[in-house]
Structures are given as C-alpha cells and as structure tokens.
Amino acid sequence: VNVEKYLREAIKKEEFVLHYQPQVSLKTGKIVGFESLIRWNSPVLGLVSPLSFVKVAEDSRLIVPIGEWVLLRSCSFAKGLHDQGIGDYKISVNISVVQLVQDEFVDMVIRILDETGLNPIYLELEITESIIIESFDIVIPKLEFMKRLGVQIALDDFGTGYSSLSYLQQMPITTLKIDRTFIEQVPIEEDKRSLARAIVLIGRRMGLVVVAEGVETRRQLDYVKQAKCDVIQGYLISKPLKDEEAIDLIHSQR
Numbered sequence: 001v002n003v004e005k006y007l008r009e010a011i012k013k014e015e016f017v018l019h020y021q022p023q024v025s026l027k028t029g030k031i032v033g034f035e036s037l038i039r040w041n042s043p044v045l046g047l048v049s050p051l052s053f054v055k056v057a058e059d060s061r062l063i064v065p066i067g068e069w070v071l072l073r074s075c076s077f078a079k080g081l082h083d084q085g086i087g088d089y090k091i092s093v094n095i096s097v098v099q100l101v102q103d104e105f106v107d108m109v110i111r112i113l114d115e116t117g118l119n120p121i122y123l124e125l126e127i128t129e130s131i132i133i134e135s136f137d138i139v140i141p142k143l144e145f146m147k148r149l150g151v152q153i154a155l156d157d158f159g160t161g162y163s164s165l166s167y168l169q170q171m172p173i174t175t176l177k178i179d180r181t182f183i184e185q186v187p188i189e190e191d192k193r194s195l196a197r198a199i200v201l202i203g204r205r206m207g208l209v210v211v212a213e214g215v216e217t218r219r220q221l222d223y224v225k226q227a228k229c230d231v232i233q234g235y236l237i238s239k240p241l242k243d244e245e246a247i248d249l250i251h252s253q254r
C-alpha cells in the first residue's frame, strides 16, 4: 500500500491522535510530566504505529506539518492541565531531524508557545543522538537558543547511538533518557546493568535530569532507584494514555 498517499490526507481528516505517557519522579513518587506519542488511526490501514509511518513521513517531509500538529496539540494539552488547575506538568515531544534542520523550526516553536500561552519551561523537546551528530553545526545553535528560552532538551534513546562522551559535553541538553534496552537487561545481564548505572552517574555528574525509559517491573524500578535515576517512564507506571485517561490517572493519584 502507498502509505504516503494516505498520510498526506491524515492531518486534514483528523486521523491522528496523541497519547500521553506519564513520567514519575523517583524522589516524590508524583507524576512530573508526560511524553506525547502520536498514533494514526487510518480508515484504510487501521491503527498504524509510528514505527511504520514516521520514516515515511520523514522521507516525504510530511513530518514537518505532522510534527507541527503534534507540537501544537501537546502544548495545548499541557496548558489545559495548567489552566484547569489539574497540575503544572511538563510535556515532552519527539522531534525529527527533518523538522529540526528546517530554517523555520525555532520560529515555529516560539509561535506555538506564544499561541498556546505555555510557559517554555514546561516544554521538553526529545532529540536523538544521531540527529544532533548528523547535523551538528545546524542543530546546536538552535538547541542553545531554545534552551535559553527555558525549553528543556532531552537526549532520547541514549546509549543506542554512536556519539562519544565528548559530544555529549558539547550538547546543550537538560535531560538524558536512558534507552529501554539498558533497562530491559537489568535482571539478566550484569554488563548492561553496570552500563545503566554508569550512564546515570555520567548524567548526574553533568547536571542533567536522568530518565529511565521502559521500566516494566518492580525489580527494574528498584534497580533504577538505587542507581539514583531522577525520573522513570514505562509500563510499570502506565502505558501511553488518551487525554481523559491521563487526567483520570492524575486525579487517582491525589
């Protein structure tokens, strides 16, 4: 099937939805924010995972309007929670390299913050290592600018890319998200386990917020707690939720 053809129509026809996965502070046990994750409910193709359409969207550059839609919706969601007094939660949004290298990217982010009225400190952009390294010179100044605005910058899937620690030091990031492959190995492989602990140490030493992704079991939770991670995300807490479900979860934790 020609995914691109249907993808082209999907925004107009409102076939995308965002799900929000809670992130919990290990210090307080409270939800501190949500990662926004796109879902495509295509009348032709059914429910399509971003794993299968984000690449198509990037190759066709449709990720630019789709990503803008994601950012707008995500910021509106967070601002809505703030305005309704539900809580001052952060929203983390995945950003593709195709978006980030665009000349208009920074202006677009500023415009959406402006339009929604969301305080920039509650927005986090999730970027992967490979994005930054492929386009280092273009991307770094943009990230620096946004960081100065107060926007948080997370390095996503950390540990799976090919960046060196010297690169890490040059990146204007605020948050390190340890890839879930490291967490998966916690009960099994001693080596990976030590790696996860080493990553936390590096992140903390650099003054970054360290997030463990893909925490599914009590044992993994105990491990990342002991390793002094700041925040966890994963099925143990909750899968990504529809907006009403996310709000219900917040209320149930009060």
Ligand code: G
Binding pocket: 036, 037, 038, 049, 050, 051, 054, 067, 070, 094, 095, 096, 240
């Ligand atoms: O939620 P799920 O496991 O299905 O996501 C699969 C992949 O799709 C993840 O790598 C995630 O980062 C990516 N993804 C989810 N939502 C978005 C989005 O809004 N924009 C981009 N660029 N990637 C996304």
Ligand code: G
Binding pocket: 021, 037, 094, 156, 157, 180, 213, 214, 215, 216, 233, 234, 235, 236, 239, 240
């Ligand atoms: O690449 P990125 O980290 O943005 O991808 C996040 C993806 O991880 C989302 O698609 C989300 O659905 C998925 N995810 C979230 N929590 C868990 C978990 O505990 N286990 C697994 N296997 N996947 C998870």
Ligand code: MN
Binding pocket: 035, 094, 126, 156
């Ligand atoms: Mn992510």
Ligand code: NA
Binding pocket: 156, 157, 158, 177, 179, 180, 213
């Ligand atoms: Na990740």
